[in-house]
Amino acid sequence: MSLADRWPLDDHDDLRDELLAAWDRDGYHDRLHLAEVLDRLEELGSAGFDATTVALAAWFHDAVYDGADDDEERSAQWAERALPQAYADEVARLVRMTVHHSPADDDAAGAALSDADLGILATPQERYEAYVAGVRTDFAHVSDEDFRAGRAAVLADLAASPSLFHTARGRELWEEQARANVARELEELGRG
Numbered sequence: 001m002s003l004a005d006r007w008p009l010d011d012h013d014d015l016r017d018e019l020l021a022a023w024d025r026d027g028y029h030d031r032l033h034l035a036e037v038l039d040r041l042e043e044l045g046s047a048g049f050d051a052t053t054v055a056l057a058a059w060f061h062d063a064v065y066d067g068a069d070d071d072e073e074r075s076a077q078w079a080e081r082a083l084p085q086a087y088a089d090e091v092a093r094l095v096r097m098t099v100h101h102s103p104a105d106d107d108a109a110g111a112a113l114s115d116a117d118l119g120i121l122a123t124p125q126e127r128y129e130a131y132v133a134g135v136r137t138d139f140a141h142v143s144d145e146d147f148r149a150g151r152a153a154v155l156a157d158l159a160a161s162p163s164l165f166h167t168a169r170g171r172e173l174w175e176e177q178a179r180a181n182v183a184r185e186l187e188e189l190g191r192g
Helices: 013-023 031-044 051-061 071-082 085-097 108-122 125-138 144-160 168-191
Strands: none
Touching: 013 031, 013 051, 031 051, 031 108, 031 168, 051 071, 051 085, 051 108, 071 085, 085 108, 108 125, 108 168, 125 168, 144 168
16 A cells, blocks of 8 residues: 555545655655554554544654754644644644653553654664664764764663553563664664
């Protein structure tokens, strides 16, 4: 199934096409990332939340991605302007939640989106290495030294959390492999 066929609304094809064009870029935050997040949402299931709303949040969560500090905010604002009111506020809230991937304990939709987005951490080594290379491309404007320091800080923060994933299913599917990948990358970054 093509990515276009995975658009969760029965209409608004112009918006879908705008989003596909926005995701058509180099680096990690590309169409493959969107497809993988949608795949992981399917793996997690949709217990306790509206699957259409969370899928729309996946479509918008990195739709604006140019390295600025307000990428998520601009993505959320796009959702607020472009989506039907029935979805706009919740999709924007979920997009904003991805800044820190810290959904509230009772936020099933936020937990699923966060887990689906961070699920890349649990991929086999070859895909994980391609992901890291893509992230480096996303931050090509940053020096190697600054990138290593920033990346290490992000990974150390993740590694310090009691769990990388917020859903029981996410922990079951991905926690062990994700921790191994994060630990390996931190070790590599430490060697410079």
